[in-house]
Amino acid sequence: MRKSISRRSFLRLAGISAVTLLAACRPATPATSEPASEAEPQAPAQEEPQAYTGKFVVMSASAVEHIIPLIEEFQEKHPGVDVDWRNLTSERFTELFAAAEVAGDQIDLFAMNGQDFRRYAVADRLMDLSHLDYLDRFRPVSVDTYTFQGKVLALPRGAISPWVLFYNRNALEAIGVTEEISTYDELKEIAPALKDAGYEVMSHEGQVLYMWPVWHFILHAQTSGNTSVERCVATLQGEIKFTDEAYLESFRWLERYAKDEMFISDVLSTDRDGAQRALETGRAAFWHNWPGIIRNYREAQEAGEQQELELDLMPALQVVDGAKREVPGGVGTCCAIYKRIDPVRLDLAFDFLDLMTSDKWVEHAVKIGNEAVASNVNVEASDDPLAIKYGETCAPLNIIYEDWYWPPEITRSFQEGEQAIVAGTMTPEQAAQANQDVLDELFEEGYEFLS
Amino acid sequence: MESAVSQRELARGSISKSRRYASLVPYAFVAPAVILYATFKLLPIVAGLYLAQLRWDGLNPAEYVGFANFSRIFQDDLVLLALKNNVMYAFGTVIGKITLSLALALLLHQGLRGRGFYRTALFMPVVMSFVVVGILWRWMYNSQFGLVNAAFRALGLERLIQNWLADPKVALGSLIAVDIWKWYGFHMVIFLAGLQSIPYEYYEAARIDGATRVRQFLSITLPLLAPVMLVNVTTSLMGGFNVFDIPFVMTEGGPANSTLVLALHIYLRGFKFYRFGYAAAMSYALLVLVVVITAVQLKLMSRNLGAQ
Numbered sequence: 205m206r207k208s209i210s211r212r213s214f215l216r217l218a219g220i221s222a223v224t225l226l227a228a229c230r231p232a233t234p235a236t237s238e239p240a241s242e243a244e245p246q247a248p249a250q251e252e253p254q255a256y257t258g259k260f261v262v263m264s265a266s267a268v269e270h271i272i273p274l275i276e277e278f279q280e281k282h283p284g285v286d287v288d289w290r291n292l293t294s295e296r297f298t299e300l301f302a303a304a305e306v307a308g309d310q311i312d313l314f315a316m317n318g319q320d321f322r323r324y325a326v327a328d329r330l331m332d333l334s335h336l337d338y339l340d341r342f343r344p345v346s347v348d349t350y351t352f353q354g355k356v357l358a359l360p361r362g363a364i365s366p367w368v369l370f371y372n373r374n375a376l377e378a379i380g381v382t383e384e385i386s387t388y389d390e391l392k393e394i395a396p397a398l399k400d401a402g403y404e405v406m407s408h409e410g411q412v413l414y415m416w417p418v419w420h421f422i423l424h425a426q427t428s429g430n431t432s433v434e435r436c437v438a439t440l441q442g443e444i445k446f447t448d449e450a451y452l453e454s455f456r457w458l459e460r461y462a463k464d465e466m467f468i469s470d471v472l473s474t475d476r477d478g479a480q481r482a483l484e485t486g487r488a489a490f491w492h493n494w495p496g497i498i499r500n501y502r503e504a505q506e507a508g509e510q511q512e513l514e515l516d517l518m519p520a521l522q523v524v525d526g527a528k529r530e531v532p533g534g535v536g537t538c539c540a541i542y543k544r545i546d547p548v549r550l551d552l553a554f555d556f557l558d559l560m561t562s563d564k565w566v567e568h569a570v571k572i573g574n575e576a577v578a579s580n581v582n583v584e585a586s587d588d589p590l591a592i593k594y595g596e597t598c599a600p601l602n603i604i605y606e607d608w609y610w611p612p613e614i615t616r617s618f619q620e621g622e623q624a625i626v627a628g629t630m631t632p633e634q635a636a637q638a639n640q641d642v643l644d645e646l647f648e649e650g651y652e653f654l655s
Numbered sequence: 656m657e658s659a660v661s662q663r664e665l666a667r668g669s670i671s672k673s674r675r676y677a678s679l680v681p682y683a684f685v686a687p688a689v690i691l692y693a694t695f696k697l698l699p700i701v702a703g704l705y706l707a708q709l710r711w712d713g714l715n716p717a718e719y720v721g722f723a724n725f726s727r728i729f730q731d732d733l734v735l736l737a738l739k740n741n742v743m744y745a746f747g748t749v750i751g752k753i754t755l756s757l758a759l760a761l762l763l764h765q766g767l768r769g770r771g772f773y774r775t776a777l778f779m780p781v782v783m784s785f786v787v788v789g790i791l792w793r794w795m796y797n798s799q800f801g802l803v804n805a806a807f808r809a810l811g812l813e814r815l816i817q818n819w820l821a822d823p824k825v826a827l828g829s830l831i832a833v834d835i836w837k838w839y840g841f842h843m844v845i846f847l848a849g850l851q852s853i854p855y856e857y858y859e860a861a862r863i864d865g866a867t868r869v870r871q872f873l874s875i876t877l878p879l880l881a882p883v884m885l886v887n888v889t890t891s892l893m894g895g896f897n898v899f900d901i902p903f904v905m906t907e908g909g910p911a912n913s914t915l916v917l918a919l920h921i922y923l924r925g926f927k928f929y930r931f932g933y934a935a936a937m938s939y940a941l942l943v944l945v946v947v948i949t950a951v952q953l954k955l956m957s958r959n960l961g962a963q
Contacts, residue, residue, distance in 0.1 A: 299926040302713030327714040411793075411820065413907050470798035472821030472910040478797065487799070612928045624911035627823050 256548050257284030260556070263301055264315040265294045266537070270572050274565050278556055285552060289315075298323060312553050314358070314540040315560070319608050321350055321358055321538055326654055330357040331541040333557075341563065346535040346579040349604060353654065358540035359561045363575030363585065365494045366533025366602040367418055368594060369521065373514040375403045375489035386529075387522040388457075391490075392464055398489055406461070407488035409479035410471035416622035417607050417615065418492060419458050421532035425603055426524040427453040436606040439643070440614075440653035446639035455625055455632030457523050462626040472627055486512030492520075494533065498590045499574030517590060519598050530603045535579045611651060617642040707936040712929035724936035734937070736912055737920040738944075744831055744916060745895025751835035752842050752891050753884070759839065760846035761876075774847075778840035785837075789904025792833045796820050820906055823913035830901050830914055837901070838894070842887045849883030850876070885956045889949055896945045917941050 268275070268289040275287045292300040294317055304311060314324065324330050333339075334356045339347055346360035376382070379397040395405050409415050424432045428450040438444050445451075461467060468474060468488050480497065482488040484504070495517075504510040519529040539560050541553045559565060563582050570578045574586045576595035585591060607615045621635030630638070643651075707724055711717035728734055759777060763770055780788065795802040796819035807815045819829040853876065861871045877884075899918035902908060908915035908923070921941065925934030 296926075298929070299713075302929070306713070323714070329714065411906070411909070413909055468799075470818050470821050473793070473796065473798065473818060473906075474821075475793070616923065616927065620909070620912055623909050627821075627911045627913075629823050629911040629913070 255282070255284070256552055258286065259288050259310060260285050260312055260549060260552055261288045261290060261310045262313045262315050262556070263297075263304065263311055263542075264289055264291050265297045265317045265320070266315070267291050270569065271560075273568070274559060278559055282552060282555070287556075310546070311542045312545050312549050313556060314538075314542060315361070316358075316538060316540070318349060318534050318536055318538055319605065321540075322352070322608060324540070325352040325357050329543050331543045331545070333357060333359060333541070338558065338561075341561070341580050341582065343579060343581055345602070349534050349608075350538050350540075358538035359557060360535035360537075360579035361539050361561050361566060361569065362535060362537045362579055363495075363570050363573060364533065364535050364577045364579060364599055364602060365496070365575060366531040366598060367422070367492050367494050368517045368519055368531050368598045369490055369492055370483065370497065370515060370517045371490045372403075372483060372486060372488075372512070373516045374486065374512060375401070378403070384516075384518055385521075386518065388460075391466065391521055395464070395466065403486065404468045404482070404488045405466045405490060407468050407474070407479045407482035407491040408471050409474055409476045410467065410623065410626060411473050411475045411478075413619040413623060414615070415476075416626075417605075417618045418532060419461075419622060420454050420618060421603070421606055422492070422520045422530075423457045423523060424450060424454040424606070425520075425530035425532070426522070426527035427451075427457065429524075430528045430530055430603075432530070432606060433604055433609075436609050437653070437655055440609060440611075441655070442647060446643060447633075447636045451639075452632055452636050455622070455635055458622055459625050459632050462628070467626065472623065484510050484513050494536075495576050495591060495594050496573060498576075498586075498588055498594070501590075502574070502588065515590060517594055517598065519601050528601060530601045531598055532605045533602045534604050534608065609653075611646060613642050613646060614639060703935050703938065706932055707939055709932040711931050713931060714929070717932075720932065724933045725940070727933060728937055728940050733912065733915065733920055734917070737915045737917045740827060740914065741896050741898070741916045743827060744834070744898060745892055747828070747831035748834045748838070748895045748898075749888060749891045751831065752839050753887055755835060756839040756842035756887070757846050757880075760843045760850055761872075763843070763847060764850045774844075777843060780837050781840045783837070785900035786904055788833065788837050789901055792829075792836075793820065793905050796829055821910060823911050826906055826910060826913045830905060833901055833905070834895075834898065838891070842891065845883055845887055846880065849880045853879045881956070885953070888956065889953060892952060893945055893949055896941070896948065917944075 268291060271289065275289065279285055279287060290304075292304075297316055297320055301311075314330070316324075321330075330352075332355045334354075336356070336359075339356060339359075342360055343364070346364060347356060350356060350358035350360060375398060376385075376394070378401045379394060381394055385391055385394065391405065398405055408419075421432065424435075428435050432450075435444060435448075435450060439446060439448075439451075468479075468482055474482070479491060480493075480500075483491040484501075498515070501510065501513070501515045519531050522529055539557055541550075541557060545553055561580070563580050566578055566580045567583045569575075570583060570585045574588060574591060576585050576591040577599040578585045585595065607618070610618070617639045621630060621638050624630035625632060625635050708719060708721055709717040710720045710724075763774055763777075767773065798804055798816070798818045798821065801819070803819060804816045807813065817825050820826050857875050857879075858871055861875060866874065897918055898916055899922065902914045902916050902919050903922070906914045908919050917937070918941070921934045921937045924930045924937065
């Protein structure tokens with residue numbers, strides 16, 4: 205009797221094999237392991253705990269190159285430990301982190317951007333670091349940034365680097381302006397002469413959606429009477445609306461910039477490199493940016509390039525009389541311990557955190573970036589005259605980016621709305637209403653802002 | 656006697672056993688592929704249906720919400736906008752790709768010198784990565800120093816100079832042009848294969864009957880290319896509705912959502928807003944949409960084929 209296997213049996217068999225295969229591939233460490241503080245110790249109670257050897261994983265938003273010497277020092281101190289620095293990149297940090305966590309990958313430490321801090325703080329993924337005895341090594345403002353519900357959940361690392369307005373002194377001198385301008389009206393007055401001299405006014409990477417809210421931060425700081433962050437929190441708590449006058453006025457100013465043709469003509473298709481090149485090549489006279497470009501500028505100067513540019517900087521332009529010209533920023537990067545870390549690596553994590561945020565390595569980081577103000581009190585940043593000017597005149601005006609508080613839906617809504625205002629496809633009123641609609645929808649879904 | 660019978664039975668048994676094993680061999684050969692396909696394609700499709708019924712942000716525990724994610728699609732204004740952009744994109748690319756690729760295929764089907772070179776050169780964009788194509792064209796479209804505007808300037812056609820990616824009115828059209836450029840070579844090769852399968856005698860007979868070139872094209876080439884046309888239109892249409900790479904790399908859906916398409920909207924909701932359930936639900940909606948449109952188009956075109 206011939207007995208052949210039916211198609212159905214085969215498919216069933218294949219299905220079972222697939223499920224078995226998946227089960228076999230399941231990670232040994234469950235994704236939702238208990239927080240380290242509550243988990244059972246792994247080593248037998250009676251034996252002397254062995255020093256951990258093996259992989260130590262840092263989930264990072266940046267490349268490893270600048271941190272290699274630090275890692276080498278750490279590995280020398282802990283023989284057998286292999287630091288696995290995973291660059292998830294700034295743009296894809298959250299999605300790749302989610303994938304790693306769901307897959308049950310080993311995660312020990314965060315080295316992330318400030319804008320992502322809140323997501324992990326709210327989701328209870330960060331270990332409380334309030335008890336650390338070296339918190340006084342940081343400037344208070346930088347520790348405050350990473351304090352959530354009264355607990356220090358991450359440590360600042362690097363520079364405090366708010367956005368400022370860079371400009372080309374050659375451009376102003378070409379039209380006979382020798383004094384630094386400081387108001388929008390002054391800018392508007394000199395704009396025709398600048399254009400006649402072959403300069404466009406303001407460079408901006410308008411193709412990059414996530415850069416648009418910077419304009420709102422700068423303008424809202426003044427239209428709100430320098431209470432933009434407080435108003436941001438109040439808005440997310442439902443106490444005021446995105447359609448309130450200060451928000452609207454910030455959008456109206458942006459519209460004015462666009463209608464007065466202050467932006468470079470192809471602003472909506474200009475990417476970051478393009479925006480930077482516009483300033484460097486003398487096409488545009490002004491550009492809002494963080495101080496990282498000072499270093500590039502000096503290097504280019506040494507190489508005999510960028511003859512058209514004589515870089516200088518100032519805080520944002522005055523648009524509202526009497527308001528402080530605040531500049532948005534913060535300590536851009538922070539380090540934290542994953543709350544669900546395996547307890548056998550907890551001591552290592554604290555040790556690595558201490559090393560990363562130590563004066564020695566923060567100084568190393570800020571020198572590489574030619575930064576002006578470091579997160580650590582005792583770290584002297586760059587002695588470049590531009591960096592010093594920045595540190596003295598702009599850094600004290602720093603306010604935290606509002607989008608560090610916003611849920612991502614609001615951030616996107618602002619990005620789209622501001623781009624649309626400049627494109628002329630939305631009015632400030634429509635853009636503000638769109639933001640409020642998104643927030644209302646979030647409230648309906650149960651969104652609650654935790655401060 | 657008994658032993659002879661039992662030997663025969665034994666022999667029969669071993670034959671049936673070996674036949675049974677032999678019947679398993681083909682399955683064993685396809686098993687690795689089936690298991691991989693089931694694991695990495697079928698299983699995620701089924702799991703995705705479950706995910707579409709959850710509210711999950713990738714960090715906090717998932718909440719079962721039934722079909723709420725699906726009903727939400729109908730209240731999402733951006734879905735309608737993205738769908739409209741998709742329809743325009745799909746029709747624009749289908750018309751552009753089919754017309755251009757057919758015209759080039761007809762040209763290359765002639766006894767042209769250096770035909771092989773032209774074929775290869777025209778096919779080149781197909782093998783280029785989407786990211787490379789996106790970045791390349793972004794620079795070419797740059798309104799200040801891009802090649803496109805520079806070419807218009809050089810030709811004295813200043814009135815055609817545009818902010819190709821910055822103007823919401825022309826941005827989608829600019830992306831459509833890139834998509835056409837990327838894929839016309841692929842469709843051209845398929846048309847060429849179709850043209851080569853048309854017997855030469857038909858043209859000879861038509862010429863003897865006094866048919867002009869246009870008449871030959873309309874009465875011989877086009878009807879006999881119909882099956883190939885069906886393949887080209889179907890793949891192109893499906894590509895138009897599934898497009899993601901080019902808008903993602905070149906405009907991120909901007910300016911002012913003028914190039915937002917459904918796949919990009921799904922990506923943003925999933926990976927930027929962490930609404931994985933809603934994104935999964937929209938993916939299924941897109942799947943249904945593409946299946947329905949393709950089915951309707953196949954039905955219409957095969958009816959025409961049948962009539963011929």
